[in-house]
Amino acid sequence: MSTSAPERIQALREQIDTHNHRYYVLDEPSIPDAEYDRLFRELKALEEEHPELVTPDSPTQRVGAKPKGGFAEVTHELPMLSLDNAFSEEELRAFVKRIADRLDGVDGSMLKFACEPKLDGLAISLLYENGLLVRGATRGDGYTGEDITLNVRTIANIPLKLRGSGWPQRLEVRGEVYMPKAGFEELNERARARDEKTFVNPRNAAAGSLRQLDPKITAQRPLEFCSYSTGIVEGGELPDSHSETLHQLREWGLKINPEMRLVTGADGCLDYYRDMEQKRAGLAYDIDGLVFKVDSREIQQQLGFVARAPRWAIAHKFPAQEEITRLNDVEFQVGRTGAVTPVARLEPVFVGGVTVSNATLHNMDEIARLDVKIGDYVMVRRAGDVIPQIVKVVTDKPRGEKPVHVPEHCPVCGSDIERTQLIKHGKSGAQVSEGAIYRCVGRLSCEAQLKQALFHFGSRKAMDIDGLGEKNIEQLVDQELVRSPADLFRLTARDLLRLEGFAQLSSENLIAAIDQRRQISLERFIYALGIPEVGEETARTLANSLGSLSNIRKALPQVLATLKDIGLTVAHEIHNFMQDGHNQQVIDDLLSLGVTPKESGQVSSALVGSVAFGALIDSLGIFRVGRKGADNLADHFGSLQALLEASEETLAAVTGLSTQARQNVFEYLQVEENRRKLVDTEQQLRDFGMHWECEPEASAEALPLEGETWVLTGAMERLTRDEAKLRLQALGAKVAGSVSAKTSALVAGEKAGSKLAKAEQLGIRILNEAQLIELLEAEGQGL
Ligand code: IVH
Numbered sequence: 001m002s003t004s005a006p007e008r009i010q011a012l013r014e015q016i017d018t019h020n021h022r023y024y025v026l027d028e029p030s031i032p033d034a035e036y037d038r039l040f041r042e043l044k045a046l047e048e049e050h051p052e053l054v055t056p057d058s059p060t061q062r063v064g065a066k067p068k069g070g071f072a073e074v075t076h077e078l079p080m081l082s083l084d085n086a087f088s089e090e091e092l093r094a095f096v097k098r099i100a101d102r103l104d105g106v107d108g109s110m111l112k113f114a115c116e117p118k119l120d121g122l123a124i125s126l127l128y129e130n131g132l133l134v135r136g137a138t139r140g141d142g143y144t145g146e147d148i149t150l151n152v153r154t155i156a157n158i159p160l161k162l163r164g165s166g167w168p169q170r171l172e173v174r175g176e177v178y179m180p181k182a183g184f185e186e187l188n189e190r191a192r193a194r195d196e197k198t199f200v201n202p203r204n205a206a207a208g209s210l211r212q213l214d215p216k217i218t219a220q221r222p223l224e225f226c227s228y229s230t231g232i233v234e235g236g237e238l239p240d241s242h243s244e245t246l247h248q249l250r251e252w253g254l255k256i257n258p259e260m261r262l263v264t265g266a267d268g269c270l271d272y273y274r275d276m277e278q279k280r281a282g283l284a285y286d287i288d289g290l291v292f293k294v295d296s297r298e299i300q301q302q303l304g305f306v307a308r309a310p311r312w313a314i315a316h317k318f319p320a321q322e323e324i325t326r327l328n329d330v331e332f333q334v335g336r337t338g339a340v341t342p343v344a345r346l347e348p349v350f351v352g353g354v355t356v357s358n359a360t361l362h363n364m365d366e367i368a369r370l371d372v373k374i375g376d377y378v379m380v381r382r383a384g385d386v387i388p389q390i391v392k393v394v395t396d397k398p399r400g401e402k403p404v405h406v407p408e409h410c411p412v413c414g415s416d417i418e419r420t421q422l423i424k425h426g427k428s429g430a431q432v433s434e435g436a437i438y439r440c441v442g443r444l445s446c447e448a449q450l451k452q453a454l455f456h457f458g459s460r461k462a463m464d465i466d467g468l469g470e471k472n473i474e475q476l477v478d479q480e481l482v483r484s485p486a487d488l489f490r491l492t493a494r495d496l497l498r499l500e501g502f503a504q505l506s507s508e509n510l511i512a513a514i515d516q517r518r519q520i521s522l523e524r525f526i527y528a529l530g531i532p533e534v535g536e537e538t539a540r541t542l543a544n545s546l547g548s549l550s551n552i553r554k555a556l557p558q559v560l561a562t563l564k565d566i567g568l569t570v571a572h573e574i575h576n577f578m579q580d581g582h583n584q585q586v587i588d589d590l591l592s593l594g595v596t597p598k599e600s601g602q603v604s605s606a607l608v609g610s611v612a613f614g615a616l617i618d619s620l621g622i623f624r625v626g627r628k629g630a631d632n633l634a635d636h637f638g639s640l641q642a643l644l645e646a647s648e649e650t651l652a653a654v655t656g657l658s659t660q661a662r663q664n665v666f667e668y669l670q671v672e673e674n675r676r677k678l679v680d681t682e683q684q685l686r687d688f689g690m691h692w693e694c695e696p697e698a699s700a701e702a703l704p705l706e707g708e709t710w711v712l713t714g715a716m717e718r719l720t721r722d723e724a725k726l727r728l729q730a731l732g733a734k735v736a737g738s739v740s741a742k743t744s745a746l747v748a749g750e751k752a753g754s755k756l757a758k759a760e761q762l763g764i765r766i767l768n769e770a771q772l773i774e775l776l777e778a779e780g781q782g783l
Helices: 005-025 033-050 089-102 150-153 181-193 202-210 215-219 242-251 266-284 299-302 364-370 447-458 470-478 485-490 493-497 504-516 522-528 538-545 549-554 570-581 581-592 608-618 626-637 640-643 648-652 658-668 672-687 696-700 721-730 754-762 769-779
Strands: 073-075 110-119 123-128 132-138 144-146 170-179 224-234 261-264 287-294 313-317 324-332 339-350 353-360 379-380 389-393 417-425 432-439 520-521 595-599 709-713 734-736 746-749 766-767
Touching: 005 033, 073 089, 073 132, 089 266, 089 287, 089 299, 089 313, 110 224, 110 242, 110 266, 110 313, 123 202, 123 224, 123 538, 132 150, 150 202, 150 215, 150 721, 170 202, 181 299, 202 215, 242 299, 261 266, 266 287, 299 766, 324 447, 339 364, 339 379, 339 432, 353 389, 364 389, 364 432, 447 470, 447 485, 485 504, 485 581, 520 522, 522 538, 522 549, 522 595, 522 658, 538 549, 549 570, 549 581, 570 581, 570 746, 608 626, 608 640, 608 672, 626 640, 640 721, 648 658, 658 672, 672 721, 672 734, 709 721, 709 754, 721 734, 721 769, 754 766, 766 769
Parallel strands: 520 595, 709 734, 709 746, 746 766
Antiparallel strands: 073 144, 110 261, 110 287, 123 132, 123 170, 132 144, 170 224, 287 313, 324 339, 324 379, 339 353, 379 389, 417 432
């Protein structure tokens, strides 16, 4: 017997609600995301088939249409109050004493308090009637707020329908909407990538998201809700205490803060404060203090309110994480790779529990974005253990006048500072300007770069040289004993004896530690070189996929970009690093001093089939093509040769490419230099032993020229050398650049010179253009 649609719909809604509840409220996800998505899609499909069965509390109905006009006003039947603050232990004790005094005869040290984090978001009110969410409103001025029902419905952990039973007919739940730190970082990351404005802090981001007129936008923001009190209660009752009420709300499917505790007296509150102070940085969300509430509702009623705050609760604030101070100067620091970055020197200010006098400014674009000048007053933020940051200029204070300029010469070594426009190759194939970066060109002759390069080289995840700490590196560089990582391998125990803190034994130990590292894994060696943007993970990919240092040194950017998780930007960094004379010298020196990276010599065969061909096309970074479009092109054309021959008509037949992308591909292929790049890339991939079988017929049987090495020379009339090369490769031949005893055949066009002579001398088979074409035709590779 099959279930009817209404039954199935009901069952699906219940399952989805349960999974939502487990995920968002209980923090105990119980099924994989894919399974959840499947249930959700099934429900959506059924509801589309049966629109008459759609109800507003269905989990599919969270995101509604944009309302006309602004938000409607909501008058709070019971005002939404605020809290008094305490900023010290004394103030907290005074609060408890005031309460005890008012309750004559009650011992303050016996009073029970419910303690909760004070979430740094926005207070809202949710009204449930007969268990259904009917209205969401902002706090506003406490008396009137705005109707944000449509936005509130998009917040995934707010139940559209209460769970269980026994709820009052009308129940107003109050709590905070906030944005967890991770979601905030991601949101800003995305905004930065699109060159859009970023939010100053999670609170502003939550406020901005909740006040969106279009609920579709709110739905995309990572907001959460946490309940901390109730308002109207009609047609039913709540438990006698605050803590039990919260537990009851949790039973009904609302999230409450898992850090909530019941304590006794001021001492209990202060213990909780100290505990949470420790936990604060590790919490997933920002808190700006704690709230202590008398737990008994009866006592709450006895105490009542003053002005706009209850007498029975207080907010114990943490030291502020944001403060205003003056920007006294901007200085420039030189990093390991020579990057010159601005650092703010601030008028010392107490923020986030410490005195801060420096803050990072990231880069010159950040300075431009903030529009900050020396002498400005700025908002400094220090949250948890993170490095203090300048979040904005305070514009209603006197403004500074001195603009920030990048120095022309390195502040450490005096070398020139070079400006490079950083182009990021986005996922969609788009090339986005990442702004300018400035680098000191001094390389290892710059002490700042040398010291940091050595520190990185010897660090635990790199060469792991025991005893090569910061202090020793300082001395080695200052005494001019070491001018490059290679020099470490030239050191003797006698050299070290000249340094402070070294005796015979310690000198010998360090030399032995260095010596031990002459045998090193390829991935550590690559990581130790300190190539910009190359962390351990990328170093491992390079080592594992390309198998040898020499392959990595000569790899073309497009070849690198076909590797797992290596984008074009990083690929160019690696390539540039390896082409740089300075770096080549360091690597050659290391090798000649006996440093031997262990190579597998094995090129990973992960790159086979049309997927790799897609990766190759993707690595070209053609605007608007992206990885998906690249894969479609790969599937469609199957081989590089076919792609190179693509016309506007054949491109039009490729699915999943926009007109613009198609046009870009066509134009790209018209440029001779690009065509060469493609051919060279493919050749190198083959040289490295990576290959793909695209044409099914080619993979079915052995290729006719498998194992042969061909050389092309001289000019041909009917086909270019690149085309000839591709066709020969398609038949399995390797095409080399010079004639040797290993050469199988030489194709000699017009004006062939020394190669022809050499081939004749070695008695190698020689073909002219006509013979080549004849052979290609015979093998199905004709023109
Ligand atoms: S109780 C009558 N509990 O703090 C008591 N408020 O200054 C009403 N807040 O507007 C508030 N976390 O936005 C309470 N656990 C918590 C809170 C909390 C954050 C905010 C709320 C309120 C403000 C009061």
